[in-house]
Amino acid sequence: MNNFITIQKNVTVQIVEKKSKFIAKLYYVESQEEIENLIKENKKQYFDARHHCIAYRVVENDNIIEKANDDGEPSGTAGAPMLKILQNNNLCNVLIIVIRYFGGVLLRNRRSC
Numbered sequence: 001m002n003n004f005i006t007i008q009k010n011v012t013v014q015i016v017e018k019k020s021k022f023i024a025k026l027y028y029v030e031s032q033e034e035i036e037n038l039i040k041e042n043k044k045q046y047f048d049a050r051h052h053c054i055a056y057r058v059v060e061n062d063n064i065i066e067k068a069n070d071d072g073e074p075s076g077t078a079g080a081p082m083l084k085i086l087q088n089n090n091l092c093n094v095l096i097i098v099i100r101y102f103g104g105v106l107l108r109n110r111r112s113c
Contacts, residue, residue, distance in 0.1 A: 004059065004092035019103025023049075027095040029058055032065060035095050042097050050102040055082035056095040064092060073100070 011026045025042065029035050035056050043052055055068040066086070068079030082096045 004064075004090050006091060006093045016103075021101040021103065023099040025095075025097045025099070027097075029056065029093055029095045031060060032058060038095060039097065042099065046099045048101075049099045051078070051098075051100040053078035053082070053098045053100070054096065055079050055086060057083070057086045057092045058095075059092050 007026055007028050010028060013024045015022050015024075023046070027038055029038070035058060039052070039054060046052065051071045051073050053069060053071050053073055055066075057064055057066040059065075066083060068083035070076065070078045070080070073079075078098065082098070086092075086094060086096070
């Protein structure tokens with residue numbers, strides 16, 4: 001399984017949107033164990049953040065293992081879109097963690113059914 005794209009180095013980017021602070025971290029990874037350790041480290045480092053959304057794709061034993069988690073954000077609004085970007089760009093051995101400090105303002109209007 002060598003037909004995929006990956007990243008060369010880890011990257012961290014921070015933005016503020018409607019008073020919420022987002023810290024996005026991209027990691028090059030080689031195993032689920034490494035992924036779980038990085039998630040734990042980030043949750044410990046940013047213990048006071050409201051959300052730690054994740055998406056990853058990693059090749060282990062010639063199989064692509066992938067997962068996404070919204071961590072309390074509205075279902076399907078965080079982890080799944082990040083995973084879709086990884087899939088659409090054929091990226092593997094990549095972990096994305098987006099840490100959100102909620103600023104008190106909702107990012108989108110919620111509609112009632």
